[in-house]
Amino acid sequence: MDLALTPAQVTLRDRARAFVVDVLQPLEIELERGGGRLPSETASDVRRAAIEAGLAGGELPREVGGRGWSVLEQVLVHEQYGQVTGGLWSFIPGAYDVLRHADAEQRRRYLEPSLRGERFGAYAVTEPGAGSDARTLATTAVRDASSGDWLINGEKWFVTGSANTDFMIVQATVVEGEERRPTLFLVDYDTPGVRMTADPDYMHTYADRHPQFVLEDVRVPDSARLGDVGAADDLTNEWFVTERIHIGARCFGAMERLIALAVEWATGRVQFGERIFDFQGVSFPLANSAADASAARLLTREAAWLADSGADRKVVHAKASLAKLFASEAAFICADRVLQVFGGRGYMRDNPAERYLRELRVDRIWEGTSEIQRLIIARSLERRGVGRVVG
Ligand SMILES: Cc1cc2nc3c(=O)[nH]c(=O)nc-3n(C[C@H](O)[C@H](O)[C@H](O)COP(=O)(O)OP(=O)(O)OC[C@H]3O[C@@H](n4cnc5c(N)ncnc54)[C@H](O)[C@@H]3O)c2cc1C
Known part of the structure; x- marks a missing residue:
């Protein structure tokens, strides 16, 4: 793996950093105090600024209107998105990368307006009875023979999206006689x-x-089908792998900011006549988190680099799980340590460490829990070989 960034990659990273520091971080407290909401004019301003900064739709290929970032470039940007609390980066216009498989009409209706910040999509897989085990999804799509339409019935939980979300990509099982095929x-x-x-x-x-x-007898035309009948598992897994790499990158970004805040505070705060940074009880946990952050960054960039170099998809899958597992667990511990370094101030909602401690917890749950990442890694150790997973 080549660890050196090209000048273009450095420019992209710095552009994302400037956007996060200048536009997003100043909104953190307002978002927290507003219960996750910003005034609609502010949200529109952020979307416009993100488009002007060249950050909208970065993950999507140029052929469909995106910016065609490599996976490593996506990681460089998501490392910066991790430096803001409240998920504020989600105001940046974009679309689930599964929409790269949209046909021309679907692009016009969903993808292009999403990249302009005019439409907002969600991805609905999880159900009350099916979370980690997506094989047991109960939502069905049955073809109406007379019209060719699909009738969708089911229940979806945790359908993540902004308050303006107006469409969802639904994973349903197409039932045709004895055949059951997962479809979007x-x-x-x-x-x-x-x-x-x-x-x-x-x-x-x-x-x-x-x-x-x-969803009760929801009738959609066949033109609402995204990809082939039976293609949902492959398409959703493709998204999971990239998203797990993004989570690893954002967790690294969170750790970098948390450690920087803690060092700044601890080198200035004096108790018992000394800087608290000079007490090893304060500085050693930060040293441990610095080691974790560096490892998380390397694991995540390695997964991205392998994805970009066309490595075996199953190995990339395992590496993405390694990165997400390690980075999300380390980031949560880092937030806890940094909160402790701030003492009582760390427990205040205006302190980023307090917000990160609550926010980073979900990175061990969504896009596959830590236990599911361990299952993927353990299976890969046996099937791909230890050398390819850890080497
Ligand atoms: C804030 C938030 C946003 C989300 N957004 C979305 C979204 O946009 N779209 C979407 O589709 N889903 C979304 N999810 C759902 C998320 O992906 C699921 O919560 C997750 O996959 C776990 O499923 P579950 O909650 O049903 O837990 P379960 O699958 O019931 O698992 C419960 C516990 O059992 C453990 N477990 C399960 N199976 C095994 C096993 N084989 N070995 C060891 N341990 C196991 C799990 O690790 C977990 O600890 C979101 C969840 C949250 C909390």
Whole structure:
């Protein structure tokens, strides 16, 4: 792996850093105090600024209107997004990269307006009865023989998106006789039969919400099918792998900021006539987190580099799980240590360490829990060989 960044990659990283520091970080307290909400004019200003900064749609290929960043370039940017609390980076216009498989009409209706910050999508896989084990998803899509339309029935939970979200990519099982094939559909929220049943609050105060939906006889045309019948597992797994790498990168970014804040504070704070940084009880936990952060950064960049170099997809899958598992667990511990270094001030909501401690917890749950990452890694050790997973 070549660890040196090209001048273009450095420029991209610095552009993302400037956007995070100048535009997003100043909004953190307002978002926290507003329960995850910003005034709509502020949100529009952020979206416009993100488009002007060349950050919208970075993950999508140029052919479909994105910026065509390599996975390593995506990581460099997400390392910066991790430096802001409240998930504020989610205001940057974009779309789930599964939409690269959209046909021309779907691009016009969903992808292009998403990249302009005019439409907002969610990805609905999880159900009340099926989380880690997606093989047991109960949402069905049945073809109406007379019209060719699909009738979708089911319930989806944790459907993440901004308050303006207006469509979801639904994973449903197409039932044709004995055959059951997982398939994706694009469903507008205003389609008859789509009903939001709950919009719960969570541990974090995020810009995104995670509501629950019931879909009852939701009729969509065949043109709403995203990809082939039976393609959903492959398409969703493709998204999981990239998203796990992004999570690893954001967790590294969070750790970098947390450690910087802690060092700044601890080298200035005096107790018992000495800087608290000079007590090893304070500085050694930070040294441990510095080691963790460096390892998380390397693991994540390695997974990205392998993905970009066309390595065996199964090995990339295992490496993405390694990166997410390590980075998310280390980042949570780092937030806890940094909160402790701040003492009582660390427990205040205006302190980033307090917010990070609540926010980083979910990185051990979504896009596959830590236990599921361990399952993937353990299986790969046996099937791909230890040398290819850890080497
Ligand atoms: C804030 C938030 C946002 C989310 N956003 C989305 C979204 O946008 N779209 C979406 O589809 N989903 C989303 N999810 C759902 C998320 O992906 C699931 O919560 C996650 O996959 C776990 O599923 P579950 O909650 O049903 O837990 P379960 O699968 O019921 O697991 C419960 C516990 O059992 C453990 N466990 C399960 N199986 C095994 C096993 N084989 N070995 C060892 N341990 C096991 C798990 O690790 C976990 O600790 C979101 C969740 C949250 C909290």
